[in-house]
Structure formats: structure tokens, C-alpha cells
Amino acid sequence: METGWCYLRSMAGGPKIDIASAAQPEIAASIREVNRQRIVQAAADLLAREGREAVTTRAVAAAAGVQAPVIYRLFGDKEGLLEAVAEHGYATFLAAKHVDSNCQDPVEDLRAGWDLAVEFGLANPELYALMYGEPKRGTSSAAFHAGMQILLGRIHRLAAGGWLRVDEKLASALIHATARGAVLTWLSLPDDQRDPALLTAMREAMIAAVTNEKPAVQDASPAGAARALRAALPEHTTLSGAEQRLLGEWLDRLTADGQLQRHREPDRSSLPR
DSSP states (O other), X not given: OOOOTTEEEOTTSXXXXXXXXXXXXXXXXXXXXXXXXXXXXXXXXXXXXXXXXXXXXXXXXXXXXXXXXXXXXXXXXXXXXXXXXXXXXXHHHHHHOOOOTTOSOHHHHHHHHHHHHHHHHHHSHHHHHHHHXXXXXXXXXXXXXXXXXXXXXXXXXXXXXXXXXXXXXXXXXXXXXXXXXXXXXXXXXXXXXXXXXXXXXXXXXXXXXXBOSSOSOSSOSHHHHHHHHHHHGGGOOSSOHXXXXXXXXXXXXXXXXXXXXXXXXXXXXXXXX
């Protein structure tokens, strides 16, 4: 008779099941993930305290309490480890972001988001330099893309409200470039030359380049935008006469649809309460 907790036989007398062997892949994966997180955190701590030069495989292994070969198995080499630390940085930054989908002032929301990005860089200089000092570092991570979606959402709200001066793709590049440039420039300066006015000036230059002083349309609905464009159409000389007539027909249809929709909506002021 076989004994031991690690063996079971089915009630119907089927084949033996080695529970320990069946659980080994899951246990091994769990151990790998724990080791990975411990190593990334140890590397990030070393980076923050002592700078990038201190992040050697030997030093990280000692700080994480693992053997150096474990790092090579998990990350391939030191560059792979640094890539993982950059991804950890994007995840940390993402956790600090706050999205207010009901924000009443999308321009102030943009300012707040820009300030948050810059403050993160100033608070984490070594990590920020690792993340943004090389153009492609960590940009394939889910956290990076999630952060970009938050930025694109802010930009789209500006566009929908008639505030956006440039197209959404260019606005994204301008916002990202000015925040990155502001932080990296600040970090490159001696302490006695770091003037907060630099950050304010760069932020406001970005705001001026990306947004209008007043919304281009007062009514941000499709019908409102169509009416504003329809009014400006006769002054637009880029389009041919046939193109203007076709576009005018489309805009008239959008405007008419908006008016029809308004008539269909009940007058809520007359409804019983």
C-alpha cells in the first residue's frame, strides 16, 4: 500500500495523481514572480539612493537576497533589468494619476496633469532619467500605454469642447515633449540655477500652443460644431466650390439633426416632480 500525502487515487480507481508534481509549475511561477518583484524593487531603491552606476547585477542580487544567475534567468542581462525598472516607474506614475471625467474646466485639468508629470520627475530624478533619458525605454509596457490613454482622454475632452488649437496627435506630442524637456532641463541645472519660473513658463507656453483662449464653439455638440463651421465656410478659400457645397450640405444635415433631436426631448420644466 502506498503512503504519503502527495498521492491520491480517484474514487473510481483511476490513475494516481501526484499532487506535489501537479502543483510544481504554479509554485515555480509564483516563486519567479516574487523574485522578480523583489529584484525590481531592490534595483529601484539602489537607483534612487545611489544613482544608475550603483545598479550592478552583483549589488542588486545582494540587496534582493538572491544569486546573480537568478537575475540573468529572469531579465536576460542588465539592460533587461533596467527596462523592468523603467516599467515599474511607469506603473508607479500611473498609480498617482487621477482622472476626473466630470472636470468642468478641461484647460485647468490639462495644467494639473502636466504639473503632476513634472512633480513626479522632480521627486524621482534618477528613475525619471532612466524612464525618459532614452526615447524607447519602457514604452512597450501596459502602464505606459495606460498613462498615454489618460493624456489622450484629456486632449479629446479639450477637442470636444472646442478648446484645442491643434490636432489631437500634435497636442499629445507637444504636451509630452514639454513636460519631459522641463524635467530633464531642470535636473541638468546646478541647484543654485533652478528657478521655478522655468517650469511655469514652459507649462504656459504649452497651454498657449495647444489651446484656444476661448472655446471655438459655444455649443460643443455635433450640431453646434457644425453651425460654427458652416458660418466660417464662405471665408475658407482652400476648398473648391464643389467641395464647399458638398461640405455645406453635410453640415446643414448635422445642424438639422441637432434641431430635430432638441424638439424630440421633453420639456423637463413642465414635468411633474
